[in-house]
């Protein structure tokens with residue numbers, strides 16, 4: 755079952771509480787993802803452009819634990 759990091763802002767994308775802190779998504783789209791006080795990724799802002807959306811979708815595909823939810 756997917757449990758979102760509660761720090762995520764509401765919207766299409768969210769990071770799982772099971773994030774393993776690889777920092778891939780944070781490094782790939784720092785405009786969207788950040789690390790919380792536990793070093794886990796969360797969505798600080800939903801993507802604001804097609805470019806950011808494309809980058810986030812790449813992260814959805816490449817997160818090693820499939821830990822980024824896409825509600826679309």
Ligand code: SF4
Pocket residue numbers: 769770773774775776777778779780794795813816817818819820821822
């Ligand atoms: S890519 Fe996945 S495991 Fe890595 S920091 Fe992002 S949410 Fe966590």
